[in-house]
Each structure stands twice: as structure tokens, then as C-alpha cells.
Amino acid sequence: MPKYSRLFRRFLISYIVILIIPSIAGYMSYRTSITVTQSISIENNVTQLQKSQEILERRMAEVESFTRQLALNQDLSVLLNEKLVDDKANVYGVWKITRDIKAYSQTNDFLKQFYIYLTNFNVVVTPGNAYFRPEHYYQTSHYSNLSLDEWKKTVLEKTHRSEIMPLSPFVNNGTQTSVITFMQSLPLDSFSDSSPATVVTIIDEQTINSVLSGLRDPNGGWTHISDAEGHTISLQGISQQEMDQLSADSRFDKGKVSQFYADDLVIRIQSKSTGWVYSTGIPKHVLMENANKIKYITWSVTGVALLIGLFVGFMLSYRNTAPINRLLSVMKEQFGKDATTERNEYDFLQGNISNIITNNKRLESELNRQLPLIRDAFYKRLIAGEFQSRDELISAAAQADTGLNMNAGYTGILQINGYSGMESVEILNELNAARLILKQILIDSGSHLHVHMTDLGSDRIVTLFTSGEKDEGEEVGKEDIEQLVANLANLAFTDYRITITAALSDPFSSVMEISHSYEQARQALEYAVYMNRKGIVWYSDTRVESNTYYYPIDVELRLISTIRAGDVDEAERIVKSMIEQNTENRELSVEMKHQFIGEVKGTLLKLLDQKALMESPMFEKIKNRIISIQATEAIELISREINEIISAMCGLITSKKNDAHIKTVKQINEYIAEKYSDPDLNLYRIAEIVERPEKYISQLFKEVTGTNLSDHLEKVRMDHAAILLKRNQYNVDEIASHVGYNSSHSFRRAFKRVMGVSPSSFRQSAEE
Numbered sequence: 001m002p003k004y005s006r007l008f009r010r011f012l013i014s015y016i017v018i019l020i021i022p023s024i025a026g027y028m029s030y031r032t033s034i035t036v037t038q039s040i041s042i043e044n045n046v047t048q049l050q051k052s053q054e055i056l057e058r059r060m061a062e063v064e065s066f067t068r069q070l071a072l073n074q075d076l077s078v079l080l081n082e083k084l085v086d087d088k089a090n091v092y093g094v095w096k097i098t099r100d101i102k103a104y105s106q107t108n109d110f111l112k113q114f115y116i117y118l119t120n121f122n123v124v125v126t127p128g129n130a131y132f133r134p135e136h137y138y139q140t141s142h143y144s145n146l147s148l149d150e151w152k153k154t155v156l157e158k159t160h161r162s163e164i165m166p167l168s169p170f171v172n173n174g175t176q177t178s179v180i181t182f183m184q185s186l187p188l189d190s191f192s193d194s195s196p197a198t199v200v201t202i203i204d205e206q207t208i209n210s211v212l213s214g215l216r217d218p219n220g221g222w223t224h225i226s227d228a229e230g231h232t233i234s235l236q237g238i239s240q241q242e243m244d245q246l247s248a249d250s251r252f253d254k255g256k257v258s259q260f261y262a263d264d265l266v267i268r269i270q271s272k273s274t275g276w277v278y279s280t281g282i283p284k285h286v287l288m289e290n291a292n293k294i295k296y297i298t299w300s301v302t303g304v305a306l307l308i309g310l311f312v313g314f315m316l317s318y319r320n321t322a323p324i325n326r327l328l329s330v331m332k333e334q335f336g337k338d339a340t341t342e343r344n345e346y347d348f349l350q351g352n353i354s355n356i357i358t359n360n361k362r363l364e365s366e367l368n369r370q371l372p373l374i375r376d377a378f379y380k381r382l383i384a385g386e387f388q389s390r391d392e393l394i395s396a397a398a399q400a401d402t403g404l405n406m407n408a409g410y411t412g413i414l415q416i417n418g419y420s421g422m423e424s425v426e427i428l429n430e431l432n433a434a435r436l437i438l439k440q441i442l443i444d445s446g447s448h449l450h451v452h453m454t455d456l457g458s459d460r461i462v463t464l465f466t467s468g469e470k471d472e473g474e475e476v477g478k479e480d481i482e483q484l485v486a487n488l489a490n491l492a493f494t495d496y497r498i499t500i501t502a503a504l505s506d507p508f509s510s511v512m513e514i515s516h517s518y519e520q521a522r523q524a525l526e527y528a529v530y531m532n533r534k535g536i537v538w539y540s541d542t543r544v545e546s547n548t549y550y551y552p553i554d555v556e557l558r559l560i561s562t563i564r565a566g567d568v569d570e571a572e573r574i575v576k577s578m579i580e581q582n583t584e585n586r587e588l589s590v591e592m593k594h595q596f597i598g599e600v601k602g603t604l605l606k607l608l609d610q611k612a613l614m615e616s617p618m619f620e621k622i623k624n625r626i627i628s629i630q631a632t633e634a635i636e637l638i639s640r641e642i643n644e645i646i647s648a649m650c651g652l653i654t655s656k657k658n659d660a661h662i663k664t665v666k667q668i669n670e671y672i673a674e675k676y677s678d679p680d681l682n683l684y685r686i687a688e689i690v691e692r693p694e695k696y697i698s699q700l701f702k703e704v705t706g707t708n709l710s711d712h713l714e715k716v717r718m719d720h721a722a723i724l725l726k727r728n729q730y731n732v733d734e735i736a737s738h739v740g741y742n743s744s745h746s747f748r749r750a751f752k753r754v755m756g757v758s759p760s761s762f763r764q765s766a767e768e
Helices: 006-071 074-081 091-100 102-107 134-140 148-156 205-211 240-248 289-335 347-367 371-384 390-399 425-443 478-496 511-531 539-543 553-564 568-583 590-609 619-627 635-675 683-690 694-705 709-727 732-738 744-755 759-767
Strands: 113-118 123-126 129-131 141-143 163-172 175-186 197-204 222-226 232-236 258-261 264-270 277-283 409-416 449-455 460-467 500-504 535-538
Touching: 006 175, 006 197, 006 205, 006 258, 006 264, 006 277, 006 289, 074 091, 074 113, 074 197, 091 102, 091 123, 091 129, 102 113, 123 134, 129 134, 134 141, 134 148, 141 148, 148 197, 163 232, 175 205, 175 232, 197 205, 205 232, 232 240, 371 390, 371 449, 371 460, 371 511, 390 511, 409 425, 409 478, 409 511, 425 449, 425 460, 425 478, 449 478, 460 511, 478 500, 478 535, 500 511, 511 535, 511 539, 511 590, 535 539, 553 568, 553 590, 553 635, 568 590, 568 635, 590 619, 590 635, 619 635, 635 683, 635 694, 635 709, 683 694, 683 709, 694 709, 709 732, 709 744, 709 759, 732 744, 732 759, 744 759
Parallel strands: 500 535
Antiparallel strands: 113 123, 113 197, 123 129, 141 163, 163 175, 175 197, 222 232, 222 277, 258 264, 264 277, 409 460, 409 500, 449 460
């Protein structure tokens, strides 16, 4: 960027100061808004935690109330006082209790799993079932950290008075979970070491967490509940180790209701009735969500205002100083460069423009002659290895007046950075000027080396470094070339903001080896692009690389199965992991990079045999995109292209699956509409018709329609029953048979459950 005059800078600085003053006032207002918003968010979260505490304590009170209701159950009281007769228990009484307590588990999710242990009969009674040996119950439901004997000793054979066992691992029918346990001995006034009965309520951690679900933001957060002794009751979103570390940290003040710890706002309250401690952590980014909105709006408005203000100030400064600049230009043109001995703000701009104009005229003059074209063609043939003999090469060099001697040297490629993939007319013109500038700097370098140059594409220059005529017989040193290229890069960046990457070969001992030397430089440049290296890269440096790439068969199979499942996020994660393994954890050679990219392309091509892809009109386009991936591109561009191809594949596969799901649900609906009157119509027969597993179609129907399949079948039958009831042609028993019920009693219950009234009441209201 050119340097502006002192006068221009004075104007511009004054306008910037005017912009800064209101910006400071706006910033102070912004900070106040952020503080207020933060305090409101903290207050709201404290209130939410208190409400969750009240709900949980109320639910736990319901559990305790349930045990008191059981204590008043007369049938249970009778069983408690009975004794075994001839080693036989009162089976009827036990069965009646299992039936009576079944309703509790259906009306309260905290009572979904409980049992009553009757000491006199050695029976474990659960809703709807009884285990005449506790060992039988232990086989299906038991604590992972308690053996059978320990369970009997600590739970069944001990007197409990509204005790709660902390969070413990639990296995229920093979499913691993974590639970807390509420234990109460019966009768309630039991004080001996053993009691006639023990009520044990097992509450799943997920059930407790559902009460606290409002505290956790979808983007993060955690909750923790502990009893008065510090034992964990519920844990969600954080590990026990992290919670112990937080509690042990001296920086964490347990007496504060709210405080910031690490990146979370931690809110901690203690119940006065139970002594339980309720803690929740809210990530700072969630807490500051509303504040961030204010932040984004404020910074956006301020940024736009500053940009507009800077643009206006720039334009005004330019307009005020432009006449003076034009006057100085005319004066320097008339009196020459030496007219002004003191350097000022115009020297750099005027000097560079003058040099560019002079160099441009010189290049235009040279381009009007044929010799530069012949010389350039000679260099291109030379690096391409088209000369068959040394005599032919010497003759062509003399004809092109290249001045190329037969000494040893190095081949290099200078790449202008920042223009990869850009080919507009403006960019090509800019690159043309940049190449001319670089060549001119090399010509004017004053080095004793001979530098021969030719363009390679729009952003590269091939250079041959050989010794000068006076130094004939002396070898060209790497230090000399490095110094020359470093000076070139420094001048190009300082004066013109041009950055370059120089790739250099191993030395050649004869001009006939230049084509091989050029290939080494090309590979070094490709290595530099691949490794994102800047500055000078020697071919010898590229040899210290890994000879293997990371792409094991299990990763390939996982990538294939993930794409076939349509999971684009997981597939992109696998690709990202592979790229990181091959770029961050190892340095691949160019050949290994080519092989690695080829393997990935092969994997993507294998996936094209999917029916969803082969039948898609996008098949050829995706195939061509895979084939056109070039291993010579930068790894970031290759990774982006692979992710886009994977996204397109997953989109097509997911769309095909959704169409198949809708078709299956439509087939189910049509079959139910046709066979609803068949009493034997069930999930098994429907699965048989659509040729899918029972569990699959049940989940699929629920996912697509939002309704259970059994509920839908029942609703279809009740709709037809309502039509028949309105017609008043059949009695209720006949209608039950017509809509697929063998029992009129079952039909009446189902009709009332769905319609809200009995069939007789529905018919009467229809008649009225």
C-alpha cells in the first residue's frame, strides 16, 4: 500500500477522533446493558432451580405418602401378622396385594418400580407379580455393587425409617441404569432390628432428571443433587469425578448461591426440609445468549457506522489533499527527481509509479520484438526436456541469445501466493504485473549469479540459477541462492505487498539435466502447497517425510456404512479425522499424498453402486466430481470437495429412504382399512404383509405418523363402530363383531376409552 502524505494523515486522523468520541459513549452504554442482562439471566436461573427443587421434593413426598397408604392397607396388615402353615404361604392374599398395588405404578412415574418384602413369607411382592424367593427377584433386578447377601442384609432384613439410598448402579432385566432407593419398614412404628415388611421404591435417575430437564439448555449445562451427607442423588451432564473436583476446589465458595467457576455459572441451593443440595451449571455462552444478541447488534451497528464514517473521512481527506498532490506531481515532473532533496509523503508513490511506467514501456518495447518470444520458447523446451543432444541445445541457446552458459546450477519455481483458482481478467492483469516486477527485481539484484526466467502459467516463474561469466568454473552455492531469493521476497513484499513461495531443486551438473532438475522443483512446490509451507523449500527437504498414509480398512468400512446410512455429520467427522491423521500427525510425501487421495476417491466410487445413487439424475455429476479431484490441490480444497460430495450422496440416500418409509406406512394404512373387521388382525399379520419385522414397522409407523400402530387400528375400528351406531341397524354385540372384537365387553371399554362415552350413550345422543 502506498504511503499517504502527512497532510492527508492529519485530515484523516481528525475525522477518526470525531468518530471515536461517540463510539466510547456507545461502548459504555453497551457494557451497562450487558451487565443488566447478565444479572437478569442469573436471577431467572436461580428461580428455575428453586421451582425444580419444589417439584422434586413434592414428588418424593408422594413416594413417602405412598408408603403410609400401604401401612393402612387392611389386606397387607393381615398378611403381616400371618405365619407360614406347613411351609405354605397365603397365596391368595399375596395375589390380592399384587393386584391392589398395581394401580400405584400406573399413576405415578416415581412409583413405576417398587416392591414389598414380606418377612414372614419371605416373598417379594411387585405390581402384578410375586417372587416367593428373593433370589428370583434378584436375578432380574439387582444392584451392580451389592451381592445377594449384601442386598438382603442392607435392604430386606434391616429396619428403615424413610431412608434413601444414594445413586447406585442397577440392572433391570439386563438394562444397566442408575437409581436411588427409598426404603420404609412396615408397620411405621417398627423399631426392632427386623420388621414384618419393607417397602422399597426404586426411582430411576432418568425419572429424576426429567423433573430437572428445564434447567439444562440443549447446548450444554449440567445438574447435580446430593443428600445432606454429600451422597449423589442425581447427576446429569457432568461426571462424578468433575463434581468431586469442583467441591474440593478452594476457589469454589459453597456458601454462595451463584458464582462463576471455569466457563460455567454454578447455582447452588440447599433444601431446608431435607438438607439436599441442588446444583446446576449453565455454560457462559448460554447464560449470555440474550446479552450476545445485544452484543452482535451493538457491534454490527457500531462497525457499520465506523466503516461509513471512515469512508466519508477518507473521501474528505482525499478531496482536500488531491489538489496539492497534483501540484507536487507537476512540479516533480518539470524539475526532476532531484528537485526535492527531502523525502516526503509523495516520494514513495511517485517513485513506484514512475518505475512501473518505465518498466512497462521497456517490456512493451521488448514484446514488439521476436527475440523475447524465441527466448521464452527456448526455456520452455529446455525445462520440458525436448532437446535430444547437447549440440542442439547449445545451438538453440545461441540463436535465442539467452546467455546461458554450460555451468552447473539450480532450477527454481517462484509462485505468487494468494491467487490460486482466480482467473478473472483483472486478476490475470495483476499477476502479469507481479511477474514483471519479480523479474525486474531479479535483474536489478546485482547478484553475481546469472538468472534465466520464463513464465509457468499465470502465477509462477521458472528460474535457472547459474554462475556468471567471471565465475565460470565455480559452483553455485545454496547460500547465494537463498540470499538472492530472500532479498527478492523482502523487496517484493515491502514495496508491492507481493508474497512468494520459492521451490528449489537439487543442483544439476549439466544443462541436459535441467528438465530433471525442473521436475524436482515442481515436486518441491507441490510439497510446499500440500504442507502449506511458505518461503524457500528445497527438494532435499521434501525427502524427510512419512512413507505411509493413514487409511485403515476399518475406517474405510465405517465411512462406507455411515454414508449408506445417510449420516452426513458422522461421515464428515470421519473424513476430518483422516485428514488430521495424515497432515497433523505425519508428513506425507507427494507420492503418498497421491495414493491417499486415490484411495479416498476409490471409496467414494465404490459407494456409487447404491441403488439410490444409480437411479438418481445426479449420478453422472457426482461421479465426474469424484474423478476430477486432483491430488495436486491443497489438502483444504480436497477436503472441502470430498465433504460436498459426501453431503450430496447422503442427501440422495436419505431422500430415497424417506420415500420408502412413506410407501410402507401407506401400505399399512390400506391393509388396516381393508382388514379392520378381522379379529385376528394384529401386529404380526401386518408385519407379514409389508415383509418387515414387527418392531421395525411399529417404530416406523410411530416415527412417520406420530401415532402408535395399535392406537391407529383401534381408532379405525371405533370410527366404523360410530358409523354403525348412528345407523341403528345392529345391536352393540353385533357391532363389536363387525369391527373385529370377539368380546362385546372389550369393545365397550375400547369405545369409551377412544370416544369418551359408552356405545349406548353415543347412540342415544346421535338419535337425539
